[in-house]
Amino acid sequence: MNLYNAFVMELLRLVFLGVRLLDRRPPPSKDIRSARSVIVFSTTAIGDTLMNTPAIRALRKALPGARLTAVADRRRADLLRHNPHIDALVIYPGKFRKLFSLFKKLRAARPDWAVVLHGNDPDIPILAYLSGAPGRAGWRESRMSFLFTHAPTIDRDLPFVRRRLDLLAELGVPEEGERTEITIPPDAREAAARRLAAAGVDGAEEIVAFHPFGSRRSKWWPEGNGRTFVQRLTRETGRRTVVLGGEKEKASAEAFFGRMDERPVVLCGEMGLLETGALLLRCAALVTTDSGPMHLGFALDVPTVALFGPEDFRHYGVGHREGKAVFRMGEAPCERPCKKKDCDVEGHPCMASIAAGPVLDAMQSLLARPTPV
Incomplete structure (x- = not known):
């Protein structure tokens, strides 16, 4: 100020x-x-x-x-x-x-x-x-x-x-549970289906939403980790990756993933919140940093793997149905929570230490769980 x-x-x-x-x-x-x-x-x-x-x-x-x-x-x-x-x-x-x-x-x-x-x-x-x-x-x-x-x-x-x-x-109101919620209207679902079809995604194809970005750079999952995850996800599971993000992340997404043999579908900056929610409902799972899409996944009961670095997942990682989310928190010598916009610690350890393999394993384990009632 x-x-x-x-x-x-x-x-x-x-x-x-x-x-x-x-x-x-x-x-x-x-x-x-x-x-x-x-x-x-x-x-x-x-x-x-x-x-x-x-x-x-x-x-x-x-x-x-x-x-x-x-x-x-x-x-x-x-x-x-x-x-x-x-x-x-x-x-x-x-x-x-x-x-x-x-x-x-x-x-x-x-x-x-x-x-x-x-x-x-x-x-x-x-x-x-x-x-x-x-x-x-x-x-x-x-x-x-x-x-x-x-x-x-x-x-x-x-x-x-x-x-x-x-x-x-404090005002006499009893709680009605901690689960978050959002209602996605039919027109948003139809728009998401059209967008996926235009991107060449078959209606029966299994897809995984991926959001490696965040509201500040210190929350981003490093490029190398993200590329390895997409590569292994495609090769080992046959599922296709859809990268989500805002308009500001579009150039970064193209730079990160544009030249990969296992090139994902990049939809950064192309959808509003309701259409993004509708697309998540179409996905088998969501892998995301601590971000808006994470909270959308929680509210929509989408199986979600959430990657936390500078923040404490115990504060933000709430609102989901039990059995529908798992968390991976990176290791770092820093004190957390950390509010820095950019990490000044060499190697950005709190996010870089979250390896792609365990994230993929966590997603597979999450999908293997029985659907909670």
């Missing part, structure tokens, strides 16, 4: 601190279950959005007659677009963008409660306050936590799904 932005944020904080001190409304009961309208904020990454779905499900179960409105980031809104537990979806356009239009939509919901499940942008607590909700829940660690009426402290030893559920437990 540059000095100007830091100054603006501090000014806003002081303004709303004054507004809050002048607000004489008594805080509501800590029990949310009598609410008739609730807004939930889920405005961060793919994984965060999906890890919020157990909390949304729990809210719906606890408040069957209430109107639930979800506020989601414009880039990840599709993850909640067909969620059966919400009544309305409001698009969050980005930090301090189109605030008046967003403000009107939130006020129109006439919320009794606003719950910030996860929202890193500094205007989210402000929007929760301006929504008019008498009850507002979020985390004490937020710089704007004084705008919440209920703000417990984050237990950083807990998995992220568990943290959200515990926030709701």
Whole structure:
């Protein structure tokens, strides 16, 4: 954050601190279950959005007659677009963008409660306050936590799904399990089938989705490991590899795999979230780093091998059905979790130490397990 932005944020904080001190409304009961309208904020990454779905499900179960409105980031809104537990979806356009239009939509919901499940942008607590909700829940660690009426402290030893559920437990909401979920509509499934056919993948051909990238370079599985995995997967199992990723990874994918004899199908940057989910449903398995596709695989019950290096899988590796996921964590002399964007340790050991052979063995073992009921 540059000095100007830091100054603006501090000014806003002081303004709303004054507004809050002048607000004489008594805080509501800590029990949310009598609410008739609730807004939930889920405005961060793919994984965060999906890890919020157990909390949304729990809210719906606890408040069957209430109107639930979800506020989601414009880039990840599709993850909640067909969620059966919400009544309305409001698009969050980005930090301090189109605030008046967003403000009107939130006020129109006439919320009794606003719950910030996860929202890193500094205007989210402000929007929760301006929504008019008498009850507002979020985390004490937020710089704007004084705008919440209920703000417990984050237990950083807990998995992220568990943290959200515990926030709701503070409000009287019992949990409805930790599994994440997403609904894939028929048109996305049809689009994925057409895309695979256009890439020359036969409808009966067994395929494995592969995502060696990540939100930062330190999470990437090294090129040599990925190439060896694709080569062995093709030769030893006869399955075809489909490489997934965003537009930013397209050039890297072509450089990594373009000249291989066992060239995979590269679909980086060609699909939205729902079509990617539909494609995963078509796959025998998914091999992925700690990333958005990993969370999609968990939510869709796709057999998933997840490769962790800088982060701790015990925090992120949740939300899947038991028996549907295995984890491989690299060895490194570093302290983890590590938030570096690029690894400065020679050889990038936390990811490079995850060899292709054990990953393939883990995938084969996962596919050999009986399908869980």
